[in-house]
Structure formats: C-alpha cells, structure tokens
Amino acid sequence: MFDKILIANRGEIACRVAATARRLGIRTVAVYSDADARSRHVAACDEAYRLGPAPARESYLRGDAILEIALRTGAQAIHPGYGFLSENEQFAQAASERGVVFIGPPAKAIAAMGSKSAAKSLMEKAQVPLVPGYHGDDQDPAYLKGQADAIGYPVLIKASAGGGGKGMRIVAKHAEFDAMLASCKREAKNAFGDDTVLIERYVQRPRHVEIQVFADTHGNFVHLFERDCSVQRRHQKVIEEAPAPGMTAERRRAMGDAAVAAARAVGYVGAGTVEFIVEPDGRFYFMEMNTRLQVEHPVTEMITGQDLVEWQLRVAAGQRLPLLQDELAIHGHSLEARVYAENPDKGFLPSTGQLRYLATPAAAHFTVGAAGGEPAGVRIDSGIREGDAITPFYDPMIAKLITWGRDRAEATARMDQALAEFDVVGPATNVAFLKRLMRSPAFSGADLDTGLIERERELLLPPAATPTPTVLAIAAAAVLSIEDEAAARAAPAGSADPWALRTGWRPCGWQSRPMGFRRGDAQFPVTLSYAGRGYSVQVGDEIVCLSDLAWNPATRRLGGLVGGEAFEARAVLEGETLHLFGPSGPQQLGYAPPLAHAGDDAAEGGNLTAPMPGKVVALLCAQGDRVSRGQPLLVMEAMKMEHTIAAPADGEVTGLPFAVGDQVDEGAQLIGFAPA
Template identity: 65%
Template sequence: MFSKILIANRGEIACRVAATCRRLGIRTVAVYSDADADARHVAFCDEAVHIGGAAARDSYLRADHIIEMAKEAGAQAIHPGYGFLSENEAFAEACAAAGLVFIGPPASAIHAMGSKSAAKQLMEKAAVPLVPGYHGEDQGPALLRREADRIGYPVLLKASAGGGGKGMRVVESGDAFEAALASVKREASASFGDDKVLVEKYLTRPRHIEIQVFADTHGNCVYLFERDCSVQRRHQKVLEEAPAPGMTEARRRAMGEAAVAAAKAVGYVGAGTVEFIANQDGSFYFMEMNTRLQVEHPVTEMITGQDLVEWQLRVAAGEALPLTQDQLRIDGHALEARIYAENPDKQFLPSTGTLRFLRTPPAVQFMRGEDVHGPAGIRIDAGVREGDTISPFYDPMIAKLIVWGKDRDEALARMRQALASYHVVGLSTNVAFLQRLVSSQAFRTADLDTGLIERNEKVLFPPPAPVGLEVIALAVAALFDREARERRIDAADQHSPWTHGGAWRLNGGVSRTLRFGYGEQVLEVTLSTNERGSTLIYADQAAPFACTCQADDIRINLGTRRAHGQVHADGETFHVFYAGRHVSLAWLDPLAHAGETESEGGKLTAPMPGKVIAVMVEAGSTVTRGTPLLVMEAMKMEHTISAPVDGVVSEVLYRVGEQVVEGAQLLAFEGKSGA
C-alpha cells in the first residue's frame, strides 16, 4: 500500500479521498489555486502545494506541474478525484512515465471510453444494447441534420467528449437543429476542447440508471449494483438513490452483467460507472462509461458498507478486489441530494458569494459497515465551511447530503428532516427546492424519469407562500433581542436598569410598528405593550406575544400557540428558519436614509459573473420579446440573455470574449411603447 499520495483535485472530493487515506494511515498532499488558498481541503490534508491561478486551466488542469509537485512531495501515486484530469488519458500516461501510479483505469481504457462515438461502436461489438443514433466521425452539419431526420425527432445532441450534462441539447424539430448544433459545439469546445457531437434518439420518459463496476489487475470484475439518477435539471443530476426503485433481481443481474461486459471489453481496472438509459418497460441501452469515481458514489457505499476509495487504493497498489460478486449484498436504501449554490427560480443559475452562515444536521463525513445503522443515518460530504466563498471559477456545489434508511420510506423521512435542518445564509441555494422535490408525490411514489422536474413544474416552483404569524413573530423577536443587546451599556451589573431593553413605561403602554420587505411586498407588524403584557398585530391577526432568545435560537409564545425556530441576522436582513422553511425578511429601518432606487427599465444586466461568448444583435436592431440578444458562459454553462419585450437595442456594451461581473449592464434597450 502507498505511504503518501497527492490528490489532484479540490473541494469535497479531495476531502473525501483524504478521509479514507487518514483512516488507512496514508499521508496526503493537497493542491490549491489562488482562489483556494484557505479552502477546507487544504487544511484537511497533511501537506499542500500551490499550483497556480484561480482559473482551472491555470491550476487544476496543469498536468505537468501537478506531476512535478507530486514528485517533489515524495508522493507515490496521484488520485485525480472526478472532473479536471480524472479522465485525461495523457495525464494517466504522464503519471506512469514519471514513475507515479495513477489511481484510475489504464490510459487505454480512458481512450476507449473518452469518445462517446467510439465507445458506442465498441459496445456494439460487445453486444451491449445501444440507443438508435449516429456516432460517426463525419461531423458535417448537413450530414448530422440528415441523420437526425432519419432517426426521427426529438433527438439528443451530445458532445462526444462530454460529461456532467455539458454540451447537450434536446432538439424537437428540424427547424431548431442548426441553432442547437452551433450551441452544443461551442459549449463542447469550451468545456472539453473537442466540438465533435453524436446524435441519438431522445426517449420521452427514460430513467437514468447506472451500474458501479470495479475491476482489478488479476482479471476480476464485479458490479456493486445500481444507482437511479433520473432526477435531473439541464441534464445534470439533482438526486440519486440506491438501489433503483422497482428494480427486479433479473433486470439488476442483466444490467450488471452488461456493465461488466462493457468494462472487460476495454480492459478496465479500478472504479468505473456504466450508464444506461432505461425505458419504463424495463428495456435499457448503453449511454456511456465514466472512467472514474462518480459524484454519487456515496449511495453505493451506504447500501453495501464498502469504502470505494479504499477499493481504488488497493486495486491501484496491485491488490485483488476485496470481495467477489457472490459476497456483495444490498442493505437498506440510500439517497443523495446535491446542495448547490444556485437559484432554482431563475432556471438554476449558479450563485456566488460567501457562506455567511452555515448550519447542518448532525452527521459524519464517511460511513461504512455498521456506521450507517446509527440513529442519525446521515452523512455529509462537503468541501466548504462557514465563511468560505463560492467563486465563479468552479462548480457551485456546497455539499452532498446522504441519508440511509432500512427502506426507501425511512430514507425519505430522514432526507426531509435533514434538509429542514440545513441552513445557509449568504447566497441562493437549492435547499428549499430539494425539500419540495423529495416531498412531491411523483418522487415519493417513485414515478421517476429524467423529465420529472419539468412534468411537476407547478408543484416544484410554486409562487411565494404568505408569511405566517409565527415567522414574522420570530423576526420581531430577533430584532428586539439585537436592539436590547446593543443598548446594554453596563453589562457588568445585571440588575442595572440600563442593561435591559424592555418596553415597560411608567405611565402606560407603548406601541411600535415595524415594516419588513419580503420580495416585492412590504409587511407591517405592530407590537403593543402595557402593564398586562405584549400583543402582536399582523395581517388582521392579534395574539399575546412573549419570547426567549438564546443567540440564534428563538422560542415564542403566541397565546396558546408556541413556535421554535432559528433566526440569523445578516445586516438588516433576518433569515428565519421555521418548520423547514427559509424566509428572508429585510427590516426597513425608518431612521435609515433611503437610498436612490436605480431603474432597470432600459437595461439588461448580467445575472451572474461570466464571459460573453456570443452577441446576436447590434445597436439599432429591432427585436421581439424572447429574441436571443447575447450569450454568456459561466461555470461552463451557457446562459442566453433574451429581449424582455418588443423593442430596439440602442447599445451593445460588451464584446465577445470580455468578462462581466454580476449585475453589469450588458445592453441598453428601449421597449416599444405599450409593449
């Protein structure tokens, strides 16, 4: 076994690999960019080396430099994690040439599966079922269009070298083919340096089921059962679970054996995932093979009790697989939710900023064997801490929340409870969306397919719910507690009248009206206090009011009703977490000077930091509502800025290739009167 390895990655996967190494007594070397100097994975590893600038191409993609750093640190092997260089055959070859073990498959296997087109041809020879499509080398637009017409719409355009949902578009008709092809090629070139695409028949209600495989250098290959990854947005996974609901033993065996056949066909070694697209009738087709550890590997670990990173290390060190196929068992059910810094209400646009407040349910970082059966059954794989920044340079994942239960119902209940306890302040997250998702009837009843989110849009994207009495009362209690603490000038004498900030008056009562901003609304609440106590008046409701505050933990009495929640103040905004809901209320301080309100009427602004990659209009262009005006790239995804109404573009303020900050004005736009 190795005594020291370098982890050529960042974030939660670097911490995840380091956790297993620490348990096995293997020293770890972290690498970090300018943006990650204070990152959690740097502190978590035994050593750390700086490898370059914030952009991935200047740091985590510098293969030669990383190898040089590994040799200088005395590492014997390199673990690539996932993403970055994990599926780069040149990197795997360079590691071997430098006398370092690449903890992954042989370069030949990466090469064989690196091109989706070539992989499909190879799988066809290995008798693995394939989706009807075109996977050829001829990339002429006219030929690709003819192939799409032959296959029949809808078709899926997919980057041949792609992964992670990038470089993929569903094309509903021939009229939309040309624009979709251009977009996919741009995104593929930017993300993978290769603009080749393949065309496949798009199944209307498919499930995405993948099989975890493992092979060693002694000729052994097994499958560690399946994961259902059907719940996706923009072709990227949101929720994963194992085992797949409704999976029969016969189908599990058929898919597992097909996955093993795929691995053997390329002489595979190490951890890999064979992804299938499955029809509702049980038929399945090969999609691709990911020649690395997957983001969602924890659910497999939870139901098998195995440490897949340990398996990787042992196989890379030349050992045989720890278990045979007959020794592997499924125990219980596991779910994983990917917690992202993103705004689901704005088409899941990534969010950047500082994690000003972070509270999570009680959990461990890694579970194996008997640990999953503990009272919590919760695991969190995270690469960030409170105070860390989610930057525009890398994937906006905050953490992976994984739960285990003896069956799917218990796992679902634990996931709902865990999400309700996950509090994030400082940027937008998908936590509330995930809560609605796991509570939806479609997911609860396992009515799964890759279009689940779109099919249940009304349930998953409801209008903002009204702010109830309990929520507004918690905000009032937090505000008054903060004001009382700020007024205390003689804290050494707890009996001093100046230490207390109550509303008692010598000759009568007092009434105070507060206003909070909630989206576009202004909420008004009045607290009246006299010798008999306090009364809270809000939205035609009146209730006696009393509260107890211990830091952010607040308990309130509203007559016969009691409530308990947490309130985290960020400046003048009070973030109320109550009954699984997160409500942001901005206190409108009447003594503060009202700032000028900037009208956005004539502007189109950047929803996030990024780079302009296409401009479709020029000054003077007359456009209709919905016309694409400009395309931004951020976090390796494209975002199209469209005309909000009919009008005229009066000025284009950025050129292709220029970087823009969040909120920057991109174009000046004049809407037509009456539009």
C-alpha cells in the same frame, strides 16, 4: 499499500480521499489554486502546494505542475477525484511514464471511453444495448441534420467528449436543429476543447440508472448494484438514490452483467460507472461510461457498507478486490441531495459569494462496518466551511447531503428533516427547492424520470408566498431577540438605567412600536405591543400573541409560543435582510430599523444585466435592432454552461457595451434596451 499519495483535486472529494487515506495510515499531499489557499481540503492534508491562479486551466488542469509536485514530495500515487484531470488519458499516461501510479483505469481504457462515439462502437461489438443514433466521424452540419431527420424527432445532440450535462441539447423539430447544434458545439468547445457531437433518439420519459463497477489487475470484475439518477435539471443530477426504486432482481442482474461486459471490453481497472437510459417498459441502453469515481458514490457505500475510495487505493496498489460478486449485498436505502449555491427561481443559475452563516444537521462521517451493522442516518460530504466563498471558477456545490434508512420511506423522511436543518446565509441555494422535491407526490411515489422537475415545475418552483401573520410574528420575535443580544453586549456592567431595559416598560403603560418588513416590492407593516412577559403582534386585523421566548445567540435558535403553539426557528439578521429557517423552509424578509436609511435600490430601467460573472460568447442582435419579447439577444458562458439573455419586452436595442470574448461581472449592463 502506499505511504503517500497526492490528491489532484479540491473540495469535498479531496476531503473525502484524505479522510480514507488517514484511516489507512497514508500521508496526503494537497494542491490548490489561489482561490483555495485557505480551503478545507488544504487543511485536511499533511502537505499542500500551490498550483497557480484561480482559473482551472492555470491550476487544477496543469498536469505537468501536478506531476512535478508528486515527484518532488515523494508521492507514490495520484488520486484524481472527479472532474479536472480524472478522465484525461494523457495525464494518466504521463504519470505512469514518470513512475507515479494513477489511481484509476489504464490510459487506454480512458481513451476508449473518453469519446462517446468510439465507446458506442465498442459497446456495439460487446453486445451492450445501444440507443438508436449516429456516432460517426462526419461532423458536417448538413450531414448531422440529415441523420437527425432519419432518426426522427425529438433527438438529443451530445458532446462526444462531454459530461455533467454540458454540451447537450434536446431538439424537438427539424427547424430548431441548426441553432441547437451551433450552441451545443460552442459549449462543448469551451468546456472540453472538442466540439465533436453525436446524435441519438431522445427517449421519452426515460430513467437514468447507472451501475457501479470495479475491477482489479488480477482479472476480477464486480458490480456494486445500481443508482437511480433520474431527478435532474439541465441534464445535471440533483438527487441520486440506491437501489433504484422498482428494480427487479432479473433486471438488476441483466444491467449488472451488461456493465461488467462493458468494463471487460476495455480492459478496465479500478472504479467506473456504466450509465444506462431506461425506457418505461424496462428496456435499457448504454449511454456512457465514466472512468472515475462518481459524485454520487456515497449512496452505493451506504447500502453496501464498503468504502469505495479504499477499494480504489487497494486496487491501485495491486491488491485484489476486497469482495467478489456473491459476497456483496444491498442493505437498506440511501439518498443523496446535492446542495448547490444556485437560484432555482432563475433557471438554476449558479450563485456566488461568501457563506456568511452555515449551519448543518447533526451528521456522521462515513465509516466501514458502522456500529450495529447500520450506517449513520445522516452523512455530509463537504469541502466548504462557514466563511468560505463560492467563486465563479468552480462547481458551486456546497455539500452532498446523504441519508440512509431501512427502506426508501425512512431515507426520504430523514432527508426531509435534514434539509430543514441545513441553513445558509450568503449565496442563493437550492435547499428549499430540494425540500419541496422530497415532499412532491411524484418523488415520494417514485414516479421518476429525467423530466420530473420540468413536469412538476409549478409545484416545485411556486411564486414566493405572502408571509403569514404567524411568520411575521416570529420575524418580529427574532428582531427583538437580536436587538436584546446587541443591547446586552453594549450595556455597561451593572447598569440600572430603567430607560435601558428591554421590557417595554413605560411610566404610563407598555410600549408599542411599528415594525416594517418587506419582500420584493411588497410591504408588510406590523405593530408590536409589549405586555409584561409577552407580546402581541398586529398584522392587519389579526393579532398574534407571543410568549415564553428563548434565544440562544450561539446557535441562533429561537423558540417559544406563537398563537399558543410551540415553535422553533433559526434567525440571522444580515444588513437589512432577516433570514428565518424552520420546518416550513427558509424565509427571507427585508427589515430596516426605524432610523435606518434603506437606500435607493431602484435599478436603471430597460437594461439587461449579467445574472452572474461570465464571458460573452455570442451577440444575436445589433444596435438599433427592433426586437420582440423573448427574442434571444446575447449568449454568455459561466461555469462552462451557456446562458441566453432574451428581450424582456418588445423594444429596441440601444447599446451593446461588450463584444464577444469580453469578461463581465455579475450585474454588468449587457444590453441597452428601450421598451416599445
């Protein structure tokens, strides 16, 4: 086994590898960019070295610098994690030539599967089922359009070197092809440096099922069963689970055999994932092979009891696979939810900023052979701590929340509860969306396909609800508790001033005070009245009673009775925003103390602004153009994804402050616009 390894990655996967290495007595070396100098993965390793500035191309993609650090520190091997250089055959080859073990497949296997087009040709020879399509070298737009016409619409345009949903477009009809192809090629070039694409028939209501494979240098191959990754937005996975609901033993065997055949065809070594698209009738087709560990590998670990990172390290050290096929079995069911800093209400746009408050459910680290033969019910893999920032330079994942149950229903119930206890103040998150997803009839009934989120959009992305009188009463109780906490800190020791008491006592009775809350432009005035040991809150014509309030400043937990019913919530007041977290999901309400000046937050009318930091990659209009509502005006690229800015109404373009290639900040005015 190795004495020291370098982890050429960041975030939760770097923390995950460091934890397994520590358990095996292996020392670890971290590398970091300027944005990650104080990050969790740096603290998790024994040594750490700077790579360069925050942009990945100047840090985590600098294979030469990473190799130099590995050699200087005496690291015998490099674990690439996923993303960055994990599927870069040149880096794998360079490491091998310098005498450093690349913890992954041979460079030739990465090269064989790195091009989706070449991989499909190889799979065809290995008799692995393929989706009808074109994956040749001729990239002339007219020829590609002709191929799409011959396949029949809808078709899927896919970046040959792509992954993670980037460089992918669904084309519904002939007239849309040219624009979609141009956009796909542009995004692929920015993300992967290669704009080669392939065309496939778009399978209607498909499921995305992948098989985890492993191979060693002694000729042994196994699969560790399947994962269902069908629940996606923008072609990126949101929920993963294992085993796949409704999977028969016969189909599992057939898909496993096909995945192993794919791995054998390229002389594979180490961990890999063979991804399939599955039709409603059960027919499956090879999609691609990821020559690395996957983000969703924890669900496989939970149902098999195997540490896949340990398997990687042992295989890379020349050992045999820890288990063979007939020694592997499925135990229970596991779900993984990707908790992202993103705004589902704005098309899942990534969100940036500091995590000013972070509270997570009680969870256990993954261990092989957990006590009692069952894994912990809740597990969290994360590289983020409270106070860290989500930057525009990397994937905006906050954590992977993983649950296990004896069956799917138990795993889902645990996920629902764990999401209710996952609280974030700072950037927008998808936590409330994930909770609605868990409770949706389609997901709970395992009616899964890659279009589930879009199909259930109205249920999963409802308009913000008007806060109920009960919610407003709890909000008032939270404000009182936070004020009491602040007053207690500020009060002089031994103060007996009756006017400083927070009981609401007055010589002529009990105090009443107005408290105003807001959400967006809507105002929600309430009147709170003190009544000895309790309170009453009037909302319109309704009165809600509060009593037995208990506040824990350390945990931000508030409990008591509201309307005679017990409640528990967590509350954080940041500036003029009150964040409430409870079983019904996170709530945000504007609140300003009576004497505070809330400020004028009215924006200049008619201007279109950047939803996040990024770069302008295309201008689709000119100054003076008359445009119609919904017409695309500008395309910006952020976090390797394209975002189109469209006209909010009929009107005229009055200004274009930025040119193609310009970097823009979040909130920057992109287009001057005058409504008609």
